[in-house]
Amino acid sequence: MTISKQRLTVELKAEASALGFELSGVCPAVAPDALSDFARWIDAGYGGQMHYLHDRSEAYGHPRSILNGVRSLLLLGRSYLTDDAEPVTVGSGRISRYAWGRDYHEQIHKDLKKLSGFLQAKVPTATVRGVVDTAPLLEREFARLAGLGWIGKNTLLINRQAGSWFFLAALLTDLELDYDGAQETDHCGTCTACLDACPTDAFIEPYVLDSRRCISYLTIELREAVPDSLREGIGDWVFGCDVCQDVCPWNQRVDATPEQVFYPRPGSNPLPLVELFDLDEKQFRTRFRQTPLWRARRRGLLRNAALVLGNQPTSGASVALVKGLNDPELLVRGASAWALGNYPATAARDPLRCRLDMEEEEEIRVEISRALERLGG
């Protein structure tokens, strides 16, 4: 006896829920309407150095680029909201909430594999593929089509019950399933809290983010020096930023997840910064390889740490920044030079002059000279 698509969809959603996906919805595999907005966004340069978006822009045109013959998508949401953050103390940096626990890709891939196995046990001829983050799929738009929520002015998917503190994943299949209706209503109303609170004014207008100004992009994706004009706005964020989610009214009454895997690893937030400057590549790998922070690599994370220490000068940190000033990585040297320009001249001037005497890279010489100018020569 073959199973009806209604019955199969109900059972698939029940299995997803048992695996820990609080949100699920199904939509047909179509060319997404939001594709033209996405293309305009890329063409405007708002994706910054995320060239993979541009390189795969055609693949975003239809989910068949991910699974040949796909007819249906099951969109899934999994909460990562844990208990409230520890307060950030001077000398520490703030980490975006999604990165407090273990790398979520691993856990979600494992569960998607189980869900694929469940579906194929029901329909052995089915082709199925689970994706999280890395495939060319406009996940938020498909989640909206599957009824999971609306895309808010902060450009994130918002669900009336779960807010926006959840990871999105998708299961694609060539089977026809029972489709949910798209979410057509937008519940942002007249609220502008996210737009007003963004520390670096990254929203061009409601629903349009210029990634190049967003702290998440600057501290995670950008492989170069952070533009001078945005360094102060980074404040104490050393990896990612949650401001536009923290202020969203839809996130104020959401229950924490019971899922232990997303609970903070010890010392994961806030992150003590001074000790990072003692880690060489090997030690850094050992400490961060299994965590989301690995994505920034040592040079990116130390660059960010130097900027945060520059934004909150503290007595013990100048020694760490002097180490940074003499680091083999350009990114770390440049950011450390900038940061030392915010420290008392008695601690910063001599190390900066000394480095200037031996520095060969022009861009770092410029950073050091500017820092010395700020210190009065």
Ligand code: SF4
């Ligand atoms: S993540 Fe932070 S910097 Fe980026 S848009 Fe939101 S509030 Fe602005």
Ligand code: SF4
């Ligand atoms: S903060 Fe307000 S405007 Fe921004 S996404 Fe939330 S509800 Fe919408």
